[in-house]
Amino acid sequence: METFIALGILIAFLLIILIKTAVIVPQRMEFVVERLGKYRGTLQAGFHILIPFFDRVAYKRSLKEEPIDIEAQTCITADNVTLEVDGILYIQVIDSKKSAYGIDNFHFAAAQLAQTSLRSAIGKIDLDKTFEARETLNGQVVLALDEAAENWGVKVLRYEIKDIQPPRTVLEAMEKQMKAEREKRADIARSEGDKQSTINRAEGDKAEAIARSEGEKLKRINEAEGRAREITMVAEATAEGIRRVAEALSMPGGSEAANLEVAKSYINEFGKLAKENNTMILPANLTDVASMVTAAMSTIKQANKPLQPKPQPPVKRPVRPRETLQP
Structure with a gap:
């Protein structure tokens, strides 16, 4: 027992x-092990045996990326405007020994240094640039923290500004400014539209006037060509008619036929004159139609004869006076 x-x-x-x-x-x-109060080594992931009563695990460090919330703080810009700014910081332990013995609390130190670096960066720029310069501010904070955290065994990965809160009066002024800017852009866009519309209408009127003048020009050209062609065709037809009349007159029996046509025309025209007018002037030889026909035919023959050139008067030469001999 x-x-x-x-x-x-x-x-x-x-x-x-x-x-x-x-x-x-x-x-x-990673675990930082001390032997009798002195650093002995760093334990990696896995199973380990320590010497009892001599070795102990003094610090435990996570190698994962850790986010640290940075509380809102008051910052003053270069143009003396107060802002409330908060952010978030991402760090990672890369050396467990330095993080254990290089600083007492690297989380608190990183948060405080991020706040002071951000206040310094915002104090160098104006209010209007703080909203559009977030990337620049984040880079400046990371650069300042990374230099200091190198001795802590910590790597600063990035810093992000979560919110920038200006005073209410500043917000109202910014809202009025943005409203005025939007109205300005709207007026500019409207004026540009009116300008383009006026230009388009002027160009349309110009094109219309040119097209109308071109059409009028083509119309007049076509009309002129039509009239010229008409005159040419009438002249050609008249010439052809005269030529055929001349040929008919030169043929056997042509003169008799012409006499008959002239007599008929004379009688027809005289009959029309008797119908239209109450007062008539009668020729002396009204009953002598044959003499009228003979006169008309002689006129036609005289017109068909080629024109003879007029004889030119002799050129009178000036007579030089005879010179007299002087004794």
Whole structure:
């Protein structure tokens, strides 16, 4: 019985020692071990055995990326405007030993340094540029933190400004300014539209006038060509008629036929004159139609004869006076 009791006590003692000395480090974690208060080493992920009563785990560090919320703080811009700015900082431990012995609390130190760096960066720019210069501000804060955190075994990955809150009076002024700017752009756009519309109408009127003048020009050209062609055709037809009349007159029996046509025309025209007018002037030889026909035919023959050139008068030469001899 005493043997079983002693064995149980021994097993319990061994279990206590095993629990105290065995250490399991999770993935993406590192344990800083001290031996009698002095740094001994850094344990990676896995199972480890420590010397009881000599070794102990002093610090536990996570190698994951850690976000740190930066509380809202008051910042003053270069044009003396007060702003409330908050953000978030992302850091990562890359050296567990430095993070344990380089600084007491690197989370608090990083947060305080981020606030001071942000106040300094905002104090160099005006209010209007703070909203559009967020990337620049974030880069300046990361650069300032990274230089200081190198001795802490910490890497500053990035910093993001979450919100910039200016005073209410400034917000109202900015809103009025934006409204005025929008109205200005609307007026400019409207004036540009009116200008373009006027130009388009002027160009349309110009094109219409040119097209109308071109059409009028073509119309007049076509009419002139038509009239010229008509005159040419009439002249050609008249010439052809005269030529055929001349040919008919030169043929056997042509003169008799012409005499008959002239007599008929004379009688027809005289009959029309008797119908239209109440007062008539009658020729003396009204009954002598043959003489009238003979006169008309002689006129036609005289017209068909080629024109003879008029004789030119002789050129009178000036007579030089005869010179007289002087004694």
